[in-house]
Every structure is written in structure tokens, then in C-alpha cells.
Amino acid sequence: MEVVMAFVVGGMYAAAIYMMLRRSIVKLVIGLVLLSNAANLLIFTLAGMLPGAPPLIPPGATVPEGLSADPLAQAVVLTAIVIGFGVLAFAVVLIHRAYEVVKADDMDQMKDTDR
């Protein structure tokens, strides 16, 4: 499973970077979304994949029995998803406003500040 995930994550990073290198600002934002999801999947995979073993402590015990999935990594991923979503919402509004002001979906038209 980890091997498959490694290829999935690698493919998502590659796709994200490719999208970010395009000139269209919409594709730029799609690239950012892919990148944040790829990073989340990476954390999820690196913490060790252990299906069917929730970290629940049986009554009377103080530690879970045997090996269990790592809840911390999942909490981290959850936080990162929420943050990523918030930032994405901002980025979408930003490109919409930028499109209204610049009247183009092209990074090459956005060079005014570099002169």
C-alpha cells in the first residue's frame, strides 16, 4: 500500500508543479490545491498505514492493545486540510478580483509591478 501511495503522492506533486508553471492563473490555483493535497497525503502515508486498527483503548486498560493507527498524524492532516481550504477560498476570490481588474487570465499580462 505504501508503494502505491508513494507513486500517487509523487504524481500529484509533479502534476501540481506542472500546473503552477502554466501562464493561466486558474491553473495556478488548481496547482496550489493539488500541492496542498499532495502534502497532506504525504503526511498521512509517512505516519504508517495500518488499516483496521483504530487507536481506541479498551475498557479497563490504559493503552491500546497491539499496534494501532497513529491519531496524531490524522489530526495534523485534518488541521492542514482546514487551513488549506481557507487559503484556497482566499486564492479563488483573489484570482476573481484580479481577473476583474486586469481583464486577463494570463500571468504575462501582470507585469506592471515589475517595471
Add this chain to the structure above:
Amino acid sequence: MNMSVALPVIIPLLAGALSVMFWRSHFAQRALGVLGTGAMLAATVWLLMETWEHGHVVMEMGSWPAPFGIVLVSDMLAAIMVVLTGIIGFATALYSLSGIGKMSEKFGYYPLLHLLLAGVNGAFLTGDIFNLYVWFEVMLVASFALLILGGERSQMEGAIKYVTLNLLSSMIFLTAIGLTYGLTGTLNMADIGDKLSTVEDTGLITVIAMLYLVAFGVKAAAFPFFFWLPASYHTPKVAVSALFAGLLTKVGVYALFRVFTLIFNQDVDYTHEILLWVAAATMLTGVLGAAAHYEFRRILSFHIISQIGYMIMGLALFTPLALVGGVFYIMHHIIVKANLFLISGITFVMKGTHELKHMGGIYRTNPMLGVLFLIPALSLAGLPPLSGFFAKFIIIRAGIEAEAYWVVAVALVVGLLTLYSMIKIWAEVFWKAQPEGVEGELRDVSSGPMIWMWVPVIMLALMTVAIGLYGEPIYQMAAMSAEQLLDPSQYIEAVLGDSRQ
């Protein structure tokens, strides 16, 4: 339980929440702006005194013991940084009383200001690497919104570059956190530093270290990741520019200092050699960019980059004196750089432009402003007896002692070029006669509602002079922080304490 380490984060969050509640009242928002940042400044000074006394102040959030819960840790470096945040936050809030305009206030300038300060302080004080990421994002989201207040075309274009590159660096940071967690199984920075010294696979550690270098290098605007900074910092309102210039890149520098002293100290020859090259290239490209430009705030933006190089040089040399120099440089730089941006705001009100070619003659009509400009400008260039002289002197002396002569040569040349472009601004804006065909003073700035713009400028200029003339206590603080940085076991001991073994 010591509350002093949590207050610098809680106060701005509270002030921000309150000013959202008074959304329609400009007066209440302004009052909260000044009172909130003032209270934060007081809290940060208290924290500095506590840290000076105890060495480290640690607070476990929710009483979850480290390394399982999130800890807030204040060592000397973090305490110095939050005090500087307090100073710049307070100065900006005062400046905003007359410098920000009703429109920005209407769109939530003050709540965003408080949120940004909370994010910056949180990033300085947290002892948990993932929590650092969260504070980075808090700070970034607030800065995104502040950057586009006003909604002009240049702001949109600048914001797209700023947002994209900063989000990219956040994702690289998150990737690095994932790899660190996979390697050590912990997110607590002290625990990571402790566990990494037992990890066998030093190759992977170096790879992760480079990921952190890229992530924080983008935030700190180090070479070759600085492109977002000169593309965006000259576009927002001047008060926002000053706040960004003083604080945001320095959070990246702080993170570099933290990570490359506490966590990645295994292979110093390799990682810090790369840092040294980054530092030299950052200094040089920044100052050359500044020399080529004729827009007030763009020149200052490029100088931020070149000054970041000096700070990273202090970290890269990795000797006690060099770290003292690096920390001293951060203290000097934040005050001076924010002040220069604030002054560019005053000249903008007078002349209605930031283009050097269309300005002139201010020294004749307003000599006081000329003097106030010369203090930070000459300090930035490193002329004695101002603060920048001692900052540069310590770093260059550390470089000579470490026998890194080529980087010393670069630093000296960059100092000279800094003087050149500061003199360029002086000559164009203040000294030369008013160009023909351009109107004189648009507005009188020395009285009436504009008076608040002068207070923080004078305050920060006095601090620059004070650090120069009476630098001993500042040096002592920097020396204490350098000693702590070079001996990470103190930090690890303070955070983990008796929970080890």
C-alpha cells in the same frame, strides 16, 4: 504556570476579536488598535524580563506534558523578537491613526492588523513544528488581506505573486514536517532535536534540512527565492508596507535560526556552508537591485533582501560572535527598516508620488524630516555611531575571526553600495531642488490630523540612536541568545525537563 509567555498571543487575538465587534465604529477600532498593541508591547517587555531572569519560560498548553502537547517556549531569541513585534505593532498602530485612511478601516484594517501580530508572535513563541506552520498560515492569511486593501491593479498583481510563492513555501514546509515526523515520530522541536542526534540516516536528515532551508528561505526572501518581495511590498498602504518590512521576512529568518541551531546541527560543515553562499548571494543581489531602481519603496524593498543576507551570514558562520551579530542585526534592522518605510509614507503625503524623479526640495521646506530620514538611512548603511555600525561591525569581525574572508569582502562592498543608494534617495528626495513642472507641497504634514505620522517616526529614530550610543544592554541580550542557540541542550532540557528517561 507562567502566563507571561501566552499573553503576547492572547492580547492581539482578543483585541482583534473586539475590533471586529466594533466594525462600524472607527473611533473604537482606532482606540483598540492603539490600546491593544500598547498592551501587547507591555506584555512582551514583561516576557523579556522573565526570560532574562529564568533563561527559558515554558508553558504547556492545556497542561498536556511535552512532547505530547503543544508548548509555548520563550528563549532569549524568541523574547527579543516578540518585543520587536510589540514595538513595530505599536508604532504602526499610532501611524495608522492618520496614515491609513477611512476606506481601509472600513474593510477591516485593524482586525487584520491584530491577527497578523498574533500570528507573528505565535510563530516566535511556539515550540512545536506543526504549530509553527499553523501560525505561519495565520500570519499569511492576514497579510494577504492587508496586501490587497484598496484593490488597485498593482496590488492585485503583486498579491498573486506574493500569495503563490508563499503558499508554495508553506507546502514545502508541510512536506518537510511530514518527513520529519516520519523520521522521528514527534512534532515537538526540542524532542526532534533530541531524537535526530540518534538517527543513523544522516543523508535523509540533510535532505529534510534543505527542504526547511527552501521553505524558510522563501519566507525570509533569501537568494534565490526573493522574487515575491520586490514585486509586492511597494504596492499596499505605507503602514502595511512598514509592518511587512519590519516583521514578516524576519519570521522566516527567525525560523531559520531556530531550525538550524536546534534541529539541524549534526552536519554543520555541509548545511551551514550552503547557508553562507545563500547569505553572500542574498546581500549582493539585494543591493544591486536597489541600486537599479528609482522608486522609493522599491529601493527599500530590495534593501530588505540585502539585509536578510547579513542576518543569514551570522547564522551561517555559526560561531558565538557571529550569532550575536546576527541577532543584533535583526534588532537593528527591524527598527530601522520599518522607520524608513514610515518616512516614505510622509514624503508620499507631501508629494503624492514615490518616484524619486518627481520629488525634491523637502530638506528646504521640512529640514526636520530630512534629519529623521538620515538617522535610519545612515544606520542602515552602517555609519557610526548609529545602530547599524555595531551590527555590521560584530558580523564582519566574526567573519574575519572565522577566516571567511571572501564573505567579509562581499559584506563590506554591500555596505558601501547601501550607502550609495541611501545617498541617492537623500539627494533625490531631500536635497535637489523641486523639479520643474511638478507641484510643491500637496499637503501640510506638520500639523493637524497628520501629526500622528510623526510620533512613531521620531520614536523609532530615537531608538536607533539609543542602540548606537548605549548598545551594551542590547549586546548582552544578543550574547545571551547566542549562547542559548549554540547550546541546544538548554532548550531541550527546559522543554522536556524530567520527562526524558
